[in-house]
Amino acid sequence: MKLNKRVVTNEDVRFYQDNGYWISPRIFDDDQLARLRQAHDRIWARDYDGDGFPLSEWESNGNPLQLRKMDNAWWVNDVIKDAITNPLLGQMAAELMDTDAVRVWYDQVIYKPGTGNKQNVSSGNVGWHQDYAYWQCTNSDNLVTAWIALQDTDLSNGCMMVVPGSHRWGLVPTSDSFFNQDLDSLKNQFARDGREWREVPMTLKAGQASFHHSLAFHASGPNLSDAPRLSVVSHLMPSDMAYENKGQNVDNIRLLGPRPRQGQLFANEYFPLLAPLTVG
Template structure:
């Protein structure tokens, strides 16, 4: 794996993460690796599969509208390049230091393709303001982190991610699982209630950089107003001891615990590989 082994989390980095709920990494991978991951995107959307794996929802299905966001969960099951990056030990170590844990496992990954709108006006490719943990309430802890890796220079012009600084301190907001609600203004009015300071900060990334954000940090993204797609790979990671909570919220990952999952059962089998362990 061609990540840089010289990168580490400093006390200043940890302070930023604790205060803002996210941290922007230096460049983690080489230009050659970025190109391979871009090619992996192309192969995935063509329906090519490495080995005898499969996706959770069967074969890749492209959206009915070419301007819609493409999202594939668990790309690591079917693509070797995706597997290598979302299970990379350096990314695991950086996440471990930010989460202050001794072990990091993969919760699941996402392969995201945001088409370019060019001069068209549409919110169809937006990602709504949401908390990742709004979808993960079956997990016993909110100490989880998302690693959003850019495969090209990314800013607001091509639909880069925006984070709400400090929003991880608000706790879980009810019904914050609004990834697919493209009306950013409406969601802001809903979540920016009294006593919550709404500070939008763009995550400006060079190709190969990543944003690490807390599972409770609100984030979203606007339109890609360029001619080229915005490509990214996302690793959702969990801290040591993350277990299943029954009776809260269903998530597809629960099915990977076996036919009769039980309260307190660890998400710790082959579906949730270890990236890093001290």
């Protein structure tokens, strides 16, 4: 067995460094996708593997067109765990982050209902935001999100959009705006002070993943199709990521124990290490 060191070309890494995102080739095949879609069904039916509970559970507000999501679904579903720790996904993330080993920061399982062509329904929207706005407790912003599409995903069913180059803007105040569904007002708020705002849809075939930097602005609009838009998201970090007190109350700090220490590595069983990719 030998370690396959390059699954992402130098050109792809440069693209990621310049733009803050990258689209992978297909990673998950039809069988894996079928299992992941079944995992989604089980999660929303609260049919869990084991006796644990996820980090946060979706609470319905009675609106069937509302976005649903669960954080750390890998705690309660083995198929999700396999997907978010997939070695090829990890190798890609490692090369994009320029690190040797990768751990899971946390996952999200996201269900964006189809609105059946009702243009004015925004309850499935995800607002323009920067992930790092929610993660200000690490000693680096070198984290990457792998967003895995369980169906072909484009603007018609609410694919993610990204602003290329926005990861170079630093952390922009009030960018913790995932739950604000008014994309136009958020754009007006952030596209100023000389920031070049260009929106690029991250169109994916089923089984592909998009990767975005923790500071890249991204969002998603309505799913105008009849079918739900299903995804599994793996937020990934270099294995030497450590706690730094930035004055923020971030859920993951609790996973370090009752009294986290400055410099403590996020390196326990809550942050699984991705197995290195091997070939041959």
